[in-house]
């Protein structure tokens with residue numbers, strides 16, 4: 001995995017355009033039929049809008065707010081364990097069973113199982129190891145078609161992986177080793193999947209923003225003007241509210257609850273300021289990166 005081009009305190013918008021974005025020339029998985037537009041008669045704008053099926057910016061923002069709970073609880077669960085560095089050490093498993101770290105194997109093999117169970121047939125889910133995933137064996141579900149088909153080629157999980165392991169983990173896992181490596185890897189997987197789902201939600205957010213103001217977005221898309229797109233899709237007041245709310249949630253969810261009135265509110269299971277920084281420095285910038293990548297393909 002390469003070093004993520006984001007710093008702890010600042011996010012410089014997408015460095016060399018696609019270098020940090022894992023793009024596949026063909027989608028990592030076969031595009032589920034429900035996501036492809038019938039060809040040659042593509043739907044009209046009106047038909048497309050009606051296909052949004054009640055998906056609005058408001059409903060997406062509510063979903064992002066709900067996903068905050070999932071992310072914060074997943075961090076709290078991971079923080080139960082110390083760093084447990086052997087989990088990430090490629091030479092820890094001394095047999096040919098794994099040719100990579102324990103966490104790498106746990107994520108990859110769990111994804112293979114979940115792919116068979118249909119996880120990646122849902123356009124909201126993105127694998128960390130998309131190569132050679134087995135096909136789903138479950139009957140297809142008719143997911144509502146909302147996204148423009150090229151969306152399937154956008155997967156920035158490599159950046160999310162690097163951000164999580166190289167920057168984030170050390171901020172909320174205490175140094176140490178308690179031997180619970182398998183549980184640690186399983187907790188990492190839950191965190192990674194929650195972060196990935198949230199960040200790739202940017203595709204849906206971008207689609208709805210585009211539908212609501214296509215006349216504003218189209219010139220910037222045609223000009224491939226990333227800065228203009230970033231400006232159009234950014235709502236600073238929403239971002240400020242997100243940072244404050246997640247810090248507050250981290251305080252509420254992460255406090256020690258007792259039956260006496262001596263709740264120790266000053267000690268939290270994950271540091272609220274770390275959660276706020278996680279959102280401000282990584283989650284929201286990466287969500288916006290996904291939005292820009294999506295919009296750039298929106299007229300393809």
Ligand SMILES: C=C(O[C@@H]1C=C(C(=O)O)C=C[C@H]1O)C(=O)O
Nearest residue numbers: 205233234235238239242284287
């Ligand atoms: C997701 C949105 O787009 C941008 C990204 C945000 C985020 O990741 O939470 C918040 C506000 C916007 O700047 C949105 O407008 O809700």
